Structure formats: C-alpha cells, structure tokens
Amino acid sequence: EDQVTQSPEALRLQEGESSSLNCSYTVSGLRGLFWYRQDPGKGPEFLFTLYSAGEEKEKERLKATLTKKESFLHITAPKPEDSATYLCAVQAGGSQGNLIFGKGTKLSVKP
C-alpha cells in the first residue's frame, strides 16, 4: 500500500535556527514527490516537485532533497513568516495523477 509518513508532527524553532523536516514514503513506482506549504484555512501552496533520487531543489530558505526512501525539506535560518504546515505528497506510477499526502509537519518559528 502506498504510504507517506512525515516527522516530526510539530516543530518549534527560534528565528535563525535551521532544521529539517522528514518525509518517508513507500510507493509503487514513484512518479513524483511534492512539497506544499499550507497556512490555516487555506489550500496547499506548491513548493517543489522531485522526480528522482539525488535530485535537489531550492527556493529562498528552503531546500528539498530526495532519496529512494525519503525526502527532506531543509529550512535555513527560518523567519516567523515561514510558520505553516508543510505537506509532503507522492504520485504513484499508474495512477491518474492523484496525490497521496502525509499528515504534515506544523512548523512554528518564534522571533
């Protein structure tokens, strides 16, 4: 069964304190792994897509990496505005394109 597990469930950081969020997955034929940011009461905002092991992508203070079993979202010198829930999702080969989501990591960055 395709599955996505994110850890930790919640993470509290001080402003400037770098850290990483983990997304472990099992999927039959990975078509893509996606990272989204979700603010309370809003829809997910697209951040990154990773397609193959070894791939890395960066956007401002965020960097996403991918291995055959997991992905990491590294946050460098976070700011309070980075506070949100970060969702990881996978798209399985042979699917119609639907995403299987993890439960997310709620990140709080204190000034």
Next chain:
Amino acid sequence: GAVVSQHPSWVICKSGTSVKIECRSLDFQATTMFWYRQFPKQSLMLMATSNEGSKATYEQGVEKDKFLINHASLTLSTLTVTSAHPEDSSFYICSASLAGVVKNEQFFGPGTRLTVL
C-alpha cells in the same frame, strides 16, 4: 503560477440540504481535477478524480450518490454534497493538473469550509 479558485470560500447549511462547490482553473485548461477533503489536524484525503467530459472516479468509501461531481468544461468542476449531514462538515479542496504542460504538477484552490448544522 497557475491559479485555481473555489467558490464559495465557506458555507453554512442546515442538515438535509444540498450544497454546490465550484472549482475553476483561471489561467489554464485542466483536463483533470481532483477533489480532496481535510478534517481538522488531518491530511488531505482524495475523494474523487474528475476528467472533463467523463464520469468521475471515486475513492473507496466515498459515496458517489452523495458527492456528485460534474466536470463540464476544461476550466470548471463542481462538487455537490447532497442531503448534507453534520458529519460532512469539513474543508473541501480541489486541485487541477497541468499534466502535459508542466510535468504532473497540481495546483490547489483555496478550499471551501462546509459547516452543516
């Protein structure tokens, strides 16, 4: 980036009534749209996949007669919750796929908060 809108953003209704939620892709054509549901502190759960001009594909455990999906055009999909009950209260989110243009990416609408009294 691609923009997806939903209407309404929130709705409160009485038990037994039906509610329609619209999902529109504003600046692109979406051959496939997805409907998700998110309960508090839970992740997004796929309800159904909607392809333009054909019947939706529902996930196991989702009642197709209760959650009616219509994908009438390449920019509009609607979800109708029929005879809504309090347990249907949730955050409903649609997404649209840019498959074929930008590889497999999905862009999400802002969501619709449904409260059934």
